[in-house]
Amino acid sequence: MKKLALASILLALVVIVLGAYTRLTDAGLGCPDWPGCYGLVGVPMTTETIEAANQAFPERPVEVEKAWNEMIHRYFASTLGLFILIIAGLSIFKRKATEPLKLPLFLLILVCFQGALGMWTVTLNLLPAVVMMHLLGGFTVISCLFLLYLRLTPYQLPMGNGNMRKYAKYASLGIVLLVIQIALGGWVSANYASLACTELPICQGNWTDNLAFEGAFSIPQAENYEFGAHPYYERMTMHIVHRFGAIVVSAYLIWLAFVLYTKANSNLLKKLGGTIVVVLFVQIALGVSNVVYSLPLTVATLHNAVAACLLLVMVMTTYTLYRKV
Numbered sequence: 001m002k003k004l005a006l007a008s009i010l011l012a013l014v015v016i017v018l019g020a021y022t023r024l025t026d027a028g029l030g031c032p033d034w035p036g037c038y039g040l041v042g043v044p045m046t047t048e049t050i051e052a053a054n055q056a057f058p059e060r061p062v063e064v065e066k067a068w069n070e071m072i073h074r075y076f077a078s079t080l081g082l083f084i085l086i087i088a089g090l091s092i093f094k095r096k097a098t099e100p101l102k103l104p105l106f107l108l109i110l111v112c113f114q115g116a117l118g119m120w121t122v123t124l125n126l127l128p129a130v131v132m133m134h135l136l137g138g139f140t141v142i143s144c145l146f147l148l149y150l151r152l153t154p155y156q157l158p159m160g161n162g163n164m165r166k167y168a169k170y171a172s173l174g175i176v177l178l179v180i181q182i183a184l185g186g187w188v189s190a191n192y193a194s195l196a197c198t199e200l201p202i203c204q205g206n207w208t209d210n211l212a213f214e215g216a217f218s219i220p221q222a223e224n225y226e227f228g229a230h231p232y233y234e235r236m237t238m239h240i241v242h243r244f245g246a247i248v249v250s251a252y253l254i255w256l257a258f259v260l261y262t263k264a265n266s267n268l269l270k271k272l273g274g275t276i277v278v279v280l281f282v283q284i285a286l287g288v289s290n291v292v293y294s295l296p297l298t299v300a301t302l303h304n305a306v307a308a309c310l311l312l313v314m315v316m317t318t319y320t321l322y323r324k325v
């Protein structure tokens with residue numbers, strides 16, 4: 001079960017990266033139906049199948065490359081679903097007394113819901129709230145898988161360092177802040193607001209006069225949300241909020257890492273403190289590069305993957321601080 005959990009974590013990371021790649025190559029509607037693509041298990045490739053697909057979906061003619069991006073994401077996501085089903089099955093029928101049961105079952109429900117969010121992403125034409133929740137769902141799945149892996153791993157902590165346990169609630173708060181920041185990033189991405197601010201550190205021009213919070217966090221009426229439906233100042237506002245969020249989260253995580261590094265006498269906790277800072281700085285550098293180099297595909301995809309890694313480091317830190325034996 002532990003090996004399967006580890007394989008599922010790696011697979012979940014691949015699915016997250018493929019999801020970001022699909023979103024960033026504007027391939028979210030590469031297949032306008034679900035679960036098939038223009039009604040097929042694969043992508044229409046021959047003249048006949050393409051003609052039939054174009055007749056069935058005249059509003060969205062086939063673009064083979066985008067369709068493949070979307071379908072490859074779906075194949076990997078379905079395999080992940082299968083892995084989680086097997087984990088849940090094993091934990092019901094072959095579980096050792098010490099192994100968790102509720103977590104695998106929760107994961108199974110979660111991955112089904114995540115599949116439904118994937119379907120609504122397509123059927124609701126990239127409705128930003130659904131796209132953002134789909135991103136958060138992916139991050140929740142990988143976090144729960146990682147938690148399962150940690151629970152299956154015997155390691156003793158905080159190694160006589162009970163005085164550190166009081167910081168567990170601060171680490172939990174770190175996770176909450178980080179998840180909010182990830183949701184804000186997802187909101188920027190889902191609303192195509194990535195290039196709304198092209199200057200550092202905050203935004204170009206007299207941005208303070210044009211903030212539009214209410215509009216930025218509501219959803220305008222639209223038939224289709226591909227390429228965004230918000231006016232410019234609302235996109236600018238969401239982008240700015242993500243940047244301020246980065247400042248708050250970074251300050252908090254650096255403080256937490258500093259406490260772990262200086263106060264813990266467990267090597268693992270010290271290492272976790274150091275890892276938080278390193279991963280955080282990589283993430284900030286990628287965010288800044290997104291702005292400076294106008295959203296290169298690799299950088300934007302990595303900004304998503306490293307956000308997932310930062311979350312996993314925080315999950316491990318928090319779990320380590322809470323764990324009794």
Ligand code: HEM
Nearest residue numbers: 020182185186188189194246249284287288290300304307
């Ligand atoms: C703790 C720090 C940060 C975290 C956890 C974080 C996380 C995220 C996440 C999860 C996304 C969504 C990616 C996607 O949908 O594929 C995102 C998008 C974005 N972030 Fe950050 N971010 C951080 C800091 C920054 C900073 C400092 C900047 C710039 C100065 C930045 C700029 C952006 C931009 C431009 C996008 C939109 C990219 C896109 O359309 O995919 N981020 N962020």
